[in-house]
Amino acid sequence: MASFGWKRKIGEKVSRVTSQQFEAEAADEKEAVESEEGGWLPAAKRRKEVLLEGCAERSKQLKDEGASLAENKRYREAIQRWDEALHLTPNEAALHEMKAQVLMSLxxxxxxxxxxEMAVQCNPHSWESWQTLGRAQLGLGEILLAIRSFQVALHIYPMNPEIWKEDLSWARMLLEQQKAAQRIKRSEAPNAVTQFSQKSIPEVDYDFESEEIIAVCAAIAEKQKQVSANKTMVIVSASGTAETITEKEDGATPPDSSAFIKAR
Incomplete structure (x- = not known):
């Protein structure tokens, strides 16, 4: 008779071996995924770099085409090329600065x-951008702003004689002329007001209470009342003679002097 005993689980060894195999395969897959990810990131970065290099190269090509067109005074076409280049490299200060020069020529x-201003924002250390900004501000009549822009350009590039001999000197001369014109205008303004007031307001003393004016008004009123009180008719006979007949209305009384009151 067979003795009773606890049976060992079927497949215990098989399950342990299988689990070890699964763990090994999982480790291999993890290493494969990590290796793939490590290869994907540099590839994407490289593609982005290639794309940026292509944009920069195309932008430079458009920039050179626009410069050539501007030299031939084909300004509108030059602006079109530079606008296309700015879509590719919007932060390039040289494109904005050249565009500003052409717009001033137009x-x-x-x-x-x-x-x-866009050129200065993209590259605050570009003395060419500050110089072009000052010249554009002079075109608007903003002399003080232009002087400040020229001073910044001179601070960045102090060895440039064009800025302080031409641009800055010209702006300061315009400022002095503007101040002189303002002084002349202020000095002439009070005299003009005085002359206008003396000519526009005559010095006449109207005395409405004088006896002479009252007497004249009374005489005119009496004459008008006598004319209205009398009726004048002109009768033409058959022989062609004309006869004037004046009839005086009943009840016509001479004017009373007490009706006139002195105006106050």
Missing amino acids: HEIFPAVHAA
Whole structure:
């Protein structure tokens, strides 16, 4: 008779071996995934770098085309090329600065100032951008702002004689002329007001209470009343003779002097 005993679980060894195999396979898969991720990130970064390099190269090509067109005074076409380049590299200060120069040549001062301000924002250390901004501000009559822009440009590049001999000297001369014109205007303004007031207001003393004016008014009123009180008719006979007949209305009384009151 067989003795009773606890049976060992079927497949105990198999389950342990299988689990070890699963763990090994999972480790291999994890290493494979990590290796794939490590390869994917550099590849994406490289593609982005290639794309940026392509944009920069295309932008430089458009920039050179626009410069060539501007030299031939084909300003509108040059602006079109530079706008296309700005879509690719919007933070390039040189594109904004050249666009501002061309806009000033077209006498479009407000867009020129805006383009120059964009150039300064993109590169505050560009003395060319500050110089172009000052020239555009002079076109608007903003002399003080232009002087400040020229001073910043001179501070960045103090060895440039064009800024302090031409731009800054010209702006300061315009400022002195503006101040002189304002002084002349202020000195002439009080005299003009005085002359206008003396000519526009005559010095006449109207005395409405004088006896002479009252007597004249009374005589005119009496004459008008006598004319209205009498009726005058003109009768033409058959022989062609004309006869004037004046009839006086009943009840016509001479004017009373007490009806006139002195005006006050």
